Amino acid sequence: MSDLSPAPFTPEERNPARREVDLLLTNISWLVTCDERMQCFRAGAIAVDGTDLLAVGQTGHVQQQFRARSEMDLSGFLVLPGLINTHTHAAMTCFRGLADDLPLLRWLHEVIFPAEAAAVNPEMVYRGTLLAGIEMLKNGITTFCDGYFFEEAAARAALDCGMRAILGQGVLDFPTPDQPDPSRSRDRVETFFDAFPEHTDRLRPSIFCHTPYTCRPETLQWAKRLSKEHGILFQIHLSETAAEVEDMVQRYGERPVFHLDRLGVLDDRSLCAHAVWLDPGEIELLAARQVRISHNVESNMKLASGVAPVPRMLAAGITIGLGTDGCASNNNLDLFSEMDKVAKLHKVIHRDPVVCPAPRVLAMATRDGAVAIGWEDAIGSLEVGKKADLIAIDCNQPHLTPLYDPASHLVYAVKGSDVRHVWVNGDMVVRDGQVLKVNEIEAIAAVNRLAGRIRLDPR
Amino acid sequence: MSDLSPAPFTPEERNPARREVDLLLTNISWLVTCDERMQCFRAGAIAVDGTDLLAVGQTGHVQQQFRARSEMDLSGFLVLPGLINTHTHAAMTCFRGLADDLPLLRWLHEVIFPAEAAAVNPEMVYRGTLLAGIEMLKNGITTFCDGYFFEEAAARAALDCGMRAILGQGVLDFPTPDQPDPSRSRDRVETFFDAFPEHTDRLRPSIFCHTPYTCRPETLQWAKRLSKEHGILFQIHLSETAAEVEDMVQRYGERPVFHLDRLGVLDDRSLCAHAVWLDPGEIELLAARQVRISHNVESNMKLASGVAPVPRMLAAGITIGLGTDGCASNNNLDLFSEMDKVAKLHKVIHRDPVVCPAPRVLAMATRDGAVAIGWEDAIGSLEVGKKADLIAIDCNQPHLTPLYDPASHLVYAVKGSDVRHVWVNGDMVVRDGQVLKVNEIEAIAAVNRLAGRIRLDPR
Numbered sequence: 001m002s003d004l005s006p007a008p009f010t011p012e013e014r015n016p017a018r019r020e021v022d023l024l025l026t027n028i029s030w031l032v033t034c035d036e037r038m039q040c041f042r043a044g045a046i047a048v049d050g051t052d053l054l055a056v057g058q059t060g061h062v063q064q065q066f067r068a069r070s071e072m073d074l075s076g077f078l079v080l081p082g083l084i085n086t087h088t089h090a091a092m093t094c095f096r097g098l099a100d101d102l103p104l105l106r107w108l109h110e111v112i113f114p115a116e117a118a119a120v121n122p123e124m125v126y127r128g129t130l131l132a133g134i135e136m137l138k139n140g141i142t143t144f145c146d147g148y149f150f151e152e153a154a155a156r157a158a159l160d161c162g163m164r165a166i167l168g169q170g171v172l173d174f175p176t177p178d179q180p181d182p183s184r185s186r187d188r189v190e191t192f193f194d195a196f197p198e199h200t201d202r203l204r205p206s207i208f209c210h211t212p213y214t215c216r217p218e219t220l221q222w223a224k225r226l227s228k229e230h231g232i233l234f235q236i237h238l239s240e241t242a243a244e245v246e247d248m249v250q251r252y253g254e255r256p257v258f259h260l261d262r263l264g265v266l267d268d269r270s271l272c273a274h275a276v277w278l279d280p281g282e283i284e285l286l287a288a289r290q291v292r293i294s295h296n297v298e299s300n301m302k303l304a305s306g307v308a309p310v311p312r313m314l315a316a317g318i319t320i321g322l323g324t325d326g327c328a329s330n331n332n333l334d335l336f337s338e339m340d341k342v343a344k345l346h347k348v349i350h351r352d353p354v355v356c357p358a359p360r361v362l363a364m365a366t367r368d369g370a371v372a373i374g375w376e377d378a379i380g381s382l383e384v385g386k387k388a389d390l391i392a393i394d395c396n397q398p399h400l401t402p403l404y405d406p407a408s409h410l411v412y413a414v415k416g417s418d419v420r421h422v423w424v425n426g427d428m429v430v431r432d433g434q435v436l437k438v439n440e441i442e443a444i445a446a447v448n449r450l451a452g453r454i455r456l457d458p459r
Numbered sequence: 460m461s462d463l464s465p466a467p468f469t470p471e472e473r474n475p476a477r478r479e480v481d482l483l484l485t486n487i488s489w490l491v492t493c494d495e496r497m498q499c500f501r502a503g504a505i506a507v508d509g510t511d512l513l514a515v516g517q518t519g520h521v522q523q524q525f526r527a528r529s530e531m532d533l534s535g536f537l538v539l540p541g542l543i544n545t546h547t548h549a550a551m552t553c554f555r556g557l558a559d560d561l562p563l564l565r566w567l568h569e570v571i572f573p574a575e576a577a578a579v580n581p582e583m584v585y586r587g588t589l590l591a592g593i594e595m596l597k598n599g600i601t602t603f604c605d606g607y608f609f610e611e612a613a614a615r616a617a618l619d620c621g622m623r624a625i626l627g628q629g630v631l632d633f634p635t636p637d638q639p640d641p642s643r644s645r646d647r648v649e650t651f652f653d654a655f656p657e658h659t660d661r662l663r664p665s666i667f668c669h670t671p672y673t674c675r676p677e678t679l680q681w682a683k684r685l686s687k688e689h690g691i692l693f694q695i696h697l698s699e700t701a702a703e704v705e706d707m708v709q710r711y712g713e714r715p716v717f718h719l720d721r722l723g724v725l726d727d728r729s730l731c732a733h734a735v736w737l738d739p740g741e742i743e744l745l746a747a748r749q750v751r752i753s754h755n756v757e758s759n760m761k762l763a764s765g766v767a768p769v770p771r772m773l774a775a776g777i778t779i780g781l782g783t784d785g786c787a788s789n790n791n792l793d794l795f796s797e798m799d800k801v802a803k804l805h806k807v808i809h810r811d812p813v814v815c816p817a818p819r820v821l822a823m824a825t826r827d828g829a830v831a832i833g834w835e836d837a838i839g840s841l842e843v844g845k846k847a848d849l850i851a852i853d854c855n856q857p858h859l860t861p862l863y864d865p866a867s868h869l870v871y872a873v874k875g876s877d878v879r880h881v882w883v884n885g886d887m888v889v890r891d892g893q894v895l896k897v898n899e900i901e902a903i904a905a906v907n908r909l910a911g912r913i914r915l916d917p918r
Contacts, residue, residue, distance in 0.1 A: 093860070094861065096860070096861060096863075096872065097861075097862065097863050097864050097867040097868055097871065097872060098863050098864075099863075099864075100816070100817055100864070100867045100871060101802075101812060101813055101815075101816035101817060101867075102812065102813065103812060103813060104812055107812070131857055131860060134857045135857040135858045138857065138858075139858075298803060300807060301803035301804060301806060301807040302802070302803050302806060302807075302812065302871070303806075303812055304806040304807050304809070304810050304811050304812040304814070305807070306807065306810065307807060330871070331867065331868075331871040331872045332858050332871070332872050333858070334858070334874075337796070337799070340796070341800065341803075343560075343761070344757060344760035344761050344800075345760060345804070345807075347760060347761060347762075347763040348759060348760040348763050348764070348765065348766060348804075350763070351763050351765065352763050353560060353561065353562060353563055353566070353761065353762055353763040354560055354561065354562060355763075356560075357559070357560035358559055358560060396903065397903070398590055398593045398594040398597065398899060398902065398903060399594045399597075399598075399791050399792070399793070399875075401552070401555070401590060401903045401906050401907060401910075402553065402555060402556075402906055402907055402909075402910030402913075403556070404555075404556050404557050404558075404910070404914060405556050405557075405558075405559070408556040408559045408560075408790065409556055409790075412556060412559060412761070412789070412790040412791070413555065413556060413790045413791050415793075415874055415875070415876055416858075416874070417874055417876035417877075418876075440857060443857065444855065444856070444857060444860045447860050447861055448860060448861055450861075451860075451861030451863070454861075455863060
């Protein structure tokens with residue numbers, strides 16, 4: 001260019017009427033939208049106003065339309081939608097690593113159930129969920145779908161740490177920490193609704209029926225009816241182990257999916273976790289009812305439950321999100337680690353390296369996860385009109401060098417610890433790897449105090 | 460204690476003749492020795508002089524015997540031996556994520572082999588291995604056992620970044636990047652020996668015969684003879700895929716382990732990588748010959764090779780180390796991630812949550828890995844008389860809270876990114892997560908430059 005050539009127009013000069021927005025993220029090296037086409041922009045940009053995504057595209061184009069009160073240059077970064085954890089029991093961080101490598105029934109009856117009976121109360125649920133929220137945010141999870149007890153306390157923790165969440169109040173026909181009398185479990189759900197935080201679009205209540213074998217038919221039916229009345233998600237653990245399926249067949253004369261369908265609880269607002277032991281007829285029926293599945297690969301591996309028929313469910317058109325399950329059976333809350341395992345486990349099980357390719361698995365952790373929990377109008381991809389739930393990964397690191405393909409990196413190379421910045425609903429909640437809304441040191445200390453009591457409980 | 464009680468003796472006063480050493484690590488919250496008994500000290504301490512471990516035990520005891528020119532308080536930290544990566548092709552970091560999710564033969568013949576033919580030269584091997592070394596050190600791997608081409612360049616990279624390594628010069632009866640004429644591959648090994656860095660106890664040469672199906676019987680025999688003459692490790696890929704085993708049976712009329720045994724190449728200085736497709740007779744023979752195995756779980760999963768019979772090999776008394784394999788088939792160099800998968804995959808495959816418990820898997824990544832590569836006299840556990848290869852993990856983090864059981868945490872919860880400090884041979888090589896011996900930014904930039912050329916090569 002000759003020295004005499006005029007300086008190029010600045011974006012300001014080209015379009016002085018640019019709309020002012022709260023935040024512009026510019027020069028994003030890899031902007032992975034996770035939209036239907038898995039579009040990826042080099043030198044991408046995002047405009048955020050309030051809670052909303054106003055523009056997603058090339059930096060030049062976005063800067064022509066918008067100027068910002070705050071701007072952040074993200075060259076060297078990969079930006080994608082916040083990950084969606086479709087199944088967890090967040091408060092169980094308090095039991096992380098309390099016991100491992102035990103036979104399932106010993107683990108449940110000698111460790112987990114006694115620990116829960118002794119330790120689960122509103123304080124534990126709040127503290128455990130707050131710690132889980134911090135861990136999830138730092139790992140790039142912006143939304144979680146929970147199921148546990150005292151879920152109004154879990155909701156407060158999600159609110160405090162700045163996450164988006166669906167909180168499922170647990171329902172069983174057995175005494176639970178928050179309802180010793182199972183005949184009154186419906187009252188417990190009503191008090192949960194009453195206590196649920198209002199005035200926020202980040203939280204939604206849900207009902208979580210534990211399983212078809214711990215909830216009687218009438219319990220499943222009132223819980224689903226109530227879910228429909230409130231327009232909320234109905235959650236349930238489905239066919240996690242071969243033994244429970246045998247038990248159901250003995251008890252009801254039919255496999256669990258048919259049992260649930262006969263009771264009228266299966267539809268597109270039903271989210272089934274695990275779904276390991278399904279026969280082809282059940283897969284077909286789940287697809288026909290548009291039931292959503294949460295695939296919990298690490299938990300299924302660690303507890304030796306089995307391998308869910310993911311390729312078959314996908315072929316049937318079933319929407320599958322990913323979930324970490326609780327920390328007692330994983331032992332972390334990291335969807336990058338889950339994605340890596342989903343992509344690899346089904347390949348080796350099917351002896352086919354083409355199964356579960358990286359972009360498919362990435363969709364499960366984002367866009368499909370949003371569909372799974374019924375929130376796809378607002379989250380799961382970076383598209384204009386959705387909410388600004390997004391994460392930024394610093395790619396300028398040895399283990400992310402070189403970078404030929406962002407989807408491959410996200411599934412096979414990125415760790416949760418590579419997440420540097422996180423926004424939820426347009427609000428920055430993690431900066432430079434540090435949570436901004438809560439005191440991490442206090443949260444760690446509080447759970448350590450609770451754990452000291454759990455460890456000391458005679459079992 | 461009353462105000463009038465005398466102050467307790469300081470260690471100095473109790474034993475004024477304490478020996479002065481280079482380094483004391485004290486108040487280690489969890490000191491996991493990985494010795495035969497998997498001993499773990501609370502408030503542990505380590506005394507290091509020169510390259511050697513002089514004491515490992517309780518802080519009080521160690522301080523009674525030793526004083527240090529440099530002391531570091533590691534309360535809140537977990538310290539364990541540096542992890543041992545028993546199988547990798549370090550330079551292949553340059554191909555990380557170049558192509559994934561392809562059928563094996565397309566991946567090899569359309570992507571990896573052409574990329575290797577075009578890109579592999581001494582500079583690429585040096586740069587790729589240096590980047591791999593940085594990644595491994597930051598992930599707590601202090602020793603790697605390599606196999607590739609131009610391995611004198613890989614040796615220089617290991618030397619420069621401060622790692623301990625075994626460098627295996629690749630031998631095939633096909634043209635290779637460093638020996639276009641296969642009839643002269645033995646000469647190539649001799650020039651590799653000549654060029655191998657001297658005056659260091661951190662590096663050892665090795666011969667890596669690619670596979671029984673790419674190396675003729677006479678090649679395998681001279682390579683093993685030469686390995687014996689030099690007292691070095693003989694490495695080979697063994698029965699990674701079902702197809703290669705079929706091929707071998709067709710060609711030689713016997714399965715690969717019997718073939719190798721007939722050629723006299725199997726003994727306790729033979730390290731076989733993968734070892735996926737073994738029949739019971741082969742497992743028995745490997746055990747009888749005391750052959751060492753490198754289990755490469757992530758690579759076997761991603762390439763859909765199959766699941767190695769790990770519980771069966773362990774039951775037969777075979778020593779198994781863990782290996783990441785190269786970055787083209789993984790796509791990272793992180794043994795924490797490998798441990799997590801080993802513990803979980805074999806559980807779900809065998810439908811038994813007791814298989815591969817955490818302490819067993821942790822031993823594979825440390826003590827047994829040292830045996831696998833024939834270096835157990837110096838590394839693999841923190842015991843007096845061994846070398847000071849050790850790593851420190853900061854446990855004061857949300858995803859490591861609470862901590863009931865250190866072995867469980869190391870296998871199921873710790874990430875490579877949790878490693879804060881690393882020492883190799885008594886020398887600090889990572890401090891606060893930053894490598895000290897090489898310039899990380901330059902190493903990243905160099906591989907990015909090489910990758911730009913690889914990407915642009917027409918394929």
